[in-house]
Amino acid sequence: MTSQSMTIPATPTNTSILSRVFATDASTAPFVMRIALAIVMLPHGAQKALGWFGGYGWSGTMNFLTESIGMPSLFAAGLILLEFVGPLLLLAGLGTRAIGLGFVGIMAGAIATVHGEHGFFMNWFGAQAGEGFEYHLLVIGLALALVFSGGGRWSIDRKLS
Secondary structure, eight states, rough: OOGGOOOOOOOOOOOHHHHHHHHOSSSSHHHHHHHHHHHHHHHHHHHHHOOOOOOHHHHHHHHHHIIIOOOOOHHOOOOOOOOHHHHHHHHTTSHHHHHHHHHHHHHHHIIIIIIGGGOOOOTTSSSSOOSHHHHHHHHHHHHHHHHHOOTTTTOOOHOOO
């Protein structure tokens, strides 16, 4: 056996973790998904961070998350920032996969800590004690699709990759 027959193929140099995070194609579907998810999540983030749309603002949300839920302050602040800044990053298509993964975590946590006990359906008619988790599953579905696809057409991620 010669040494030439035992050569190991070279690995591509452009497969760094960052290039995998930002990699995406020119498809329009991820663009539509990230814009829709950003539009839905931004008001929720504004409620938590700024008190807009009837929300409790930063201090009220921090109090709820740390006192009622028992979340550590660092995680509570991260959740508020992700829910407020994340949609803005999605609109630009920057860090789409990371933001999507963060949203999956937020929504899974919301189901586990608050909404799971109220069943599947939202409280459309005020007949139950709280909101169900159907909305959260939709966000998880959209966010996971973005984790798998990336930002798509018209994203900063595409330009970076």
